[in-house]
Amino acid sequence: MKKASKTLLLVLASTAASILVGIAVAAYLTVPRIPLIAEGGGLLVFDPEIGGRANPDSHARRIYPAVRDRQTFAFDIYTDDRGARVDGPGRKSPEQVDILVVGDSFSWGYALANEETYARHLARDLDTSVSNFAMAAYGTTQSVQMLRRNADLSPKLIVYGIIAHHLERNVSPCLPSYYPFCFSASHVAWNEAGQPSIARPRSNGVQRFQRHLAGDFLDPVTWFTHGIDVVRGRIEYGLATYGTPTDEKKEEALAYLLREMQRSADQIGAKLLVVYLPTNYYSAPKALPRVIGDIELLDLTEAFQRERDKGVNLYIVGDGHPNRDAHELIAREIAKYVGDKDLLEIRSSSLQPD
Template sequence: MSHRTAITIWFCCGIAPFLSWSSSVSSTPARWLVTLAWLAGWVCLWQATRDPTRQQLLGCFASTHIARLAAALWLLIGLAGLFWIGGSSGLFFALMPPLGLLALWASSSDGIQLRKRTAGALCTIAALAFSIVGLEMTLRWIHARRPANDYRTITWGHPVTTNRFGFREREFKVPKPSGTYRVMVLGDSFTWGSGLSLEERYTERIQRHLRERFPERNIEVLNFGQPSTPTTEHARNLTQFVDRVTPDRIVVGFCVNDPQPRAQNYAVELDNYRWLFLGIETLGRCRLVATRQFLKTRCDQLLRNIGVIPQWWIALDRVYQPDSTEWQAFCAALKSIKAHNARRGLPPPLFAALWYGRGNFNQPDTRLRLIAKWCRQATRAAQTAGFEIVDMEPAFLRQGDRNRWVNAWDGHPSAECNRIYAEHLSRPLAAALRNTASD
């Protein structure tokens, strides 16, 4: 390894802190220390190349194994700094071509060797680029054959519209018209209706059923479902909107990941591979969106299948430990909802665990067994907090072996599941309406 190689490697590493500075605005002692270390290394290198004698000494040192190891470590630390200190940056990709040429120059002994290596590198890069573009086009073609879905404007072919409050619900009058019986339903994507039309959601089914039974009443069942949110967020939504909604009854639709404030598949072990997923995320900046999602999913599956990261149902079960902070926050959110309900003098809020999944709950696999366990545990917690429980377990036990997914690509509850939810929730609401009518 010549002194040119040492200079090149040191230069490549020396720009790392500046890239981190450009991609992050926060300032921490760790970033200052790393930046100062790089600057000190650059100054020392500059001093060592100021005259031929020093260059010769640097070349002798660069030819040793220790120098190669030191240079490799500095290069790795520099690349790690891009991702761990400042995050990936578009500037990094912009600098890749000139840095690549600089590396080829440093490792070539003459112009002929430089041209050969440059041609080989260009061929390799071109082949890799064509492969990636081909993969991206193939994945986009496959996705184009499925119903459109982005969970914001469309959900598996069903358009999504929101009201002025940002919920997937029609506009409603504020203040509530006199004589209106209004139900406020809180929940996550199960309540929001992933993969379902508005008419297929259990909230619309409840409203239709109640209006048919009580045609003389003005009944509104309002959906305040919000995808990817925990029960703690549902309690905050209630606090924010309850005065404008002025409900006569509050309903909580529970999904098994509601105690988890992070993603359903989150596991603490994922933090050890953050560098991998950050690297994959950079593909999105190159408009390789389908490839990014494909690699994220496959890498996640691989890490779980080889056992370095637990499967999502094993990781989620940790949240249900009574002493976990997530479970305690979930129980506190239930108490908060009940307290709001009591302050308004309303009947006890309804709590419904929304069962789902593929298989037979009478002969459950590991996932179904845990889903049943979580639903029962959450139901007991809600009952302790003072909720009125709507128990759907017997209905799902009677189903036997069943695919309850909304479609082949999405595990959210099907329209049939929503029919069962509506059937069970309609009963206590209808009873309350009969009582108010008799009063």
């Protein structure tokens, strides 16, 4: 009996040790450190419908050390009480805005101060109010959801900045992240009847990311629970990577989301303008003109290529996001298009942006 008990204890101890070693390897030892220093408050808060959204009334600072051919850079992110990006602390959202911007990091203004983003330039160029609800890593899915969340602002024009990668993001349960685990997010899924809809995120990727970035997992209990969560996130990431839908499904998802965005705009009496923002001067995906329908589309490929041919660089060196010159160009092109198409009737009493 004693021998059996001793054997059982050895088996249990060996199993426990194997589990702990497995967690250590999968959740910590094989997860690389990322070239990012986060200061201030949390940039994102978990949202059970979207996955992550901007932390309202917050200030976060991001510092990116030099890597390869990219220089060190840092920028501050301030948000108002709704989570829209603003110039400084303590800003409140207006009760109504003329233009509402949604999109990803190209529209959010990655690596730039808010004053340098195309949304802020639009506010000045058109002398009107603009709220920017774009966020890094978002796709069309989250852009539709943020539009709906803030429909009570009654914008007259919605500007959606789309990039080619949104086709992949729209159908993936994991948004792009620095870490090899899932940053869980809403995504398009299909039911048994083949009908698309927006599915909720599968887990709390915001907490997973922020805890790992901060190194807030040193006590044994948190080390274990966070480790298990990272393992879960790696499994989700693997399933998302190897379960990528076909190009046809990606196109179908984009078409569905654009229809939903147009429907939401119609419900609040707003016009919708989709702006294609080139990555590395590349042309828009062939799927975009096929599914855009009668939605206004401003393709900035030629404008970007024209500046490139003049010798003007429009991307952050070693990074690929639009730089200050690019955001100024984007704002000029949008403002001209809005004026030419009469998409925005500016009120003389238009609220001034923060």
